[in-house]
Amino acid sequence: MLLACRCGTNTIDAVEALATCIYVAYCNWFPTRGHLNGLVDPSHSYSKLSFFSNPVFPFRQVRTPLSPRPPDPRARITMLAPVARLAAKRLLEIRAALGASPSIASSSSATASRSLSTALNYHLDSPDNNPDMPWEFSEANKEKVKEILSHYPSNYKQSAVIPLLDLAQQQHGGWLPVSAMNAVAKVIEVAPIRVYEVATFYTMFNRAKVGKYHLLVCGTTPCMIRGSRDIEEALLNHLGVKRNEVTKDGLFSVGEMECMGCCVNAPMITVADYSKGSEGYTYNYYEDVTPKRVIEIVEMLKRGEAPPVGTQNPNRIRGGPAGGNTTLLGEPKPPPCRDLDAC
Template sequence: MLRQVANRGLAVLRGAAASQRACATRVVSDRPQQHRNTSDNNPDVPFEFTSANMEKVKEILSHYPKNYKQSGIIPLLDLAQQQNGGWLSINSMNKIAEIVGVAPIRVYEVATFYSMFNRQKVGTYHVMVCGTTPCMLRGSRTIEATLLKHLGVERNEVTKDGKFSVGEMECMGCCVNAPMIVVADYSNGVEGYSYNYFEDLTPERVVEVIEAYRKGEKPPHGTQHPERLNCGPAGGLTTLLGEPKPPPCRDLAAC
């Protein structure tokens, strides 16, 4: 009996180890979660923060106790990504590990967890389509297919001119205005970086947004529905037009 229990426990441990090995190379958003050297992303390609951005690094770290500098990893990754044209090279992560005094793996595990960090090159305008259920029900798959066809790329591929890439992101909190995309604009570096939502999209409107960016314009973000204000109903309110009446038993002594 004891041998059976021991064998069963060993089988569980082996299964867990196999599962852990499988997770080490799992795919999230079509991107393998492991580093492979390329000609433009390997330990021999240097990365240094610019002098202006080093001042930003110091300002970011000033918000944390000196013995908790690792708390600044996320904003430092964001700063490095903006400087690097929208993606994180292996040496940009190594530099952050050096600055905050942790093993590089501690930075890698943060960068691979959050989908807002890109570990491969993206376009100057990185377009992310919300793929969560409310947006999907409202046509996000059609929006994505329209973008990919119009730009002539696959998901996570960069256009030949380097201007656009299309990815997927999970819920960005605009379910009431589904479907939506977000555009990360790296055209002006750190100082001009923007991250804008475009909501209530149609296939025709999303192409117009892309073409505006191609011309160097900044299309109006937010809802793209001509009759909506922010997340209000199209055409204006139809209910709750005045002060609501209190319930009849608000004064419990009168009930």
């Protein structure tokens, strides 16, 4: 169904293909029930299906009987194999057609505009993200790779996969192409799938393009109660993008992050700054923000300025209460039953 939802004009075709496979399987396993009022002869198995020759109802096609229905369930499974192969071939054709679509091939932002869920779930080759693209760590980062590997025993290089992926993401402007994952796999001497498993599990690894300043709005309960949805809406409207899209100038993108540990200063956002590569990478928190304040922060970043990090409430000091302390105003009294000076 995920494929069907992503096939655009081929959605109906994909759904019909899926429905046909399910129905034929049903007919094979339940010969007395799955005949749809005689539209399909339940006494035969079918493998040569023409999915799309009838636009109204694909099951009305006349099929050539291959053999009488065998009583052995294992034989029924064998008869379903051609159907599965045909369905897989058709779905691959749909995917190929989708990948060759001019609107996708010519759009430089096709990968960036994919929703976060699809960007996390699967990989689609594109001109700027495919296994044939050359990718390697820069000379400066190769030294960092050696330093990272030195923290682990030589027979446990694979334990360095997360910091190495993070370094690769910083070098590549905030996201990980599949060729970068392959490069990390070579460094730690594992199969590439082992690196893919990590990169697709942790949401802080971006597998689609992000802006040089990637703005992440906390969406967990304390921030939500304090207005994080309004903050995200203000950012999206001001930048003219949807969530996980990149602005036309390539500077900004907006995403959502779960709890980042600043609940006392909710709501908050973080800004992953990839504008200076891995050498100048920063990941800064901005707390006690308002819709007006986050727009001011964006404009400061656009001008190349550095907004003050931490709380944006002038009446607070770090995580302290607004207006200053209301309790513990002096030195606490020692317990009367213990001589602390004697310790």
